[in-house]
Amino acid sequence: MYSEKVMEHFKNPRNVGVLEDADGIGEVGNPICGDMMTFYIKVKDNVIEDIRFQTFGCGAAIAVSSMVSEIAKGKTLEEASTITNKMVAEALDGLPKQKLHCSNLGADALQKAIQDYRMKKARIVPRPDVKKCYCPVCDLENPMEAEYCTGCGKELPAEQSP
Numbered sequence: 001m002y003s004e005k006v007m008e009h010f011k012n013p014r015n016v017g018v019l020e021d022a023d024g025i026g027e028v029g030n031p032i033c034g035d036m037m038t039f040y041i042k043v044k045d046n047v048i049e050d051i052r053f054q055t056f057g058c059g060a061a062i063a064v065s066s067m068v069s070e071i072a073k074g075k076t077l078e079e080a081s082t083i084t085n086k087m088v089a090e091a092l093d094g095l096p097k098q099k100l101h102c103s104n105l106g107a108d109a110l111q112k113a114i115q116d117y118r119m120k121k122a123r124i125v126p127r128p129d130v131k132k133c134y135c136p137v138c139d140l141e142n143p144m145e146a147e148y149c150t151g152c153g154k155e156l157p158a159e160q161s162p
Contacts, residue, residue, distance in 0.1 A: 002059065003093035005067075010059040015069035017052045024120065026112025028105050035061040037109040039068070043117055048072050048080055053109070060099035064106035067091050077114055081152055083107055111151060115140065118150040 002010070022040035029036040035057030042050035051073050055065040067088055072080045085104040089095045133144050133156065140151035148155055 001096065002063075003095075005091070005093045006060060006063045006095065009063035009066040009092065013062050013066035015052050015066065015073065016054070018054060019050060019052045022052075022113075024113040024115075024117025026109045026114070026116055028109045028112060030105060033057070035105055037061065037065055037105050039065075039109040039113040041072075041110075041113045041117060043077065046076050046078075048075055048077065058099070060095055061105065063092060064088055064095075065109075068106040068110050072110055077117070078153065080110065081114055083110060111140070115150045118153070119143075122146070122148070122150070 019040035019042055021042070023043045024041045025038065026041075027036070027038040035055070037053060037055045037057070040052045041048050051069045053065040053069055055062050068083065071083055071088070071091060075083075085100070085107045088106050089100060133142050133146075135142055135149035135151060135154065135156060140149055142150055142156060146156055
């Protein structure tokens with residue numbers, strides 16, 4: 001059984017669509033259930049000025065995407081980086097246990113869009129032959145040459161193990 005908020009965001013999703021000139025794009029999917037989410041963000045003065053999403057999946061996935069976009073819009077990148085799957089599920093007044101993975105996808109897609117924006121801003125181009133490292137603060141994967149975490153913005157240790 002879905003909450004009224006879930007049904008409202010499913011029937012009337014907010015911020016649906018593509019931002020053609022997006023500053024950051026994050027895409028995630030779950031091969032088991034088939035849900036796919038893409039988030040597009042426009043950033044001005046470190047604030048998510050606009051956000052759009054495209055979601056292919058169940059009603060919960062659409063509602064989660066809509067809620068994530070509502071929560072993130074107008075927030076600084078640092079504030080938006082703290083949005084978690086638990087926050088999204090709570091904002092929707094809960095999700096059925098078998099649909100909780102949808103809230104993970106929404107938060108993950110947003111974090112990937114923020115990461116993409118930060119990597120573009122830092123002019124870091126991911127290459128498949130480059131080893132990755134992990135941020136000791138947020139555990140996000142970063143390119144070895146990154147000085148700051150592309151997720152949380154914290155300085156990365158100079159000596160990192162791949």
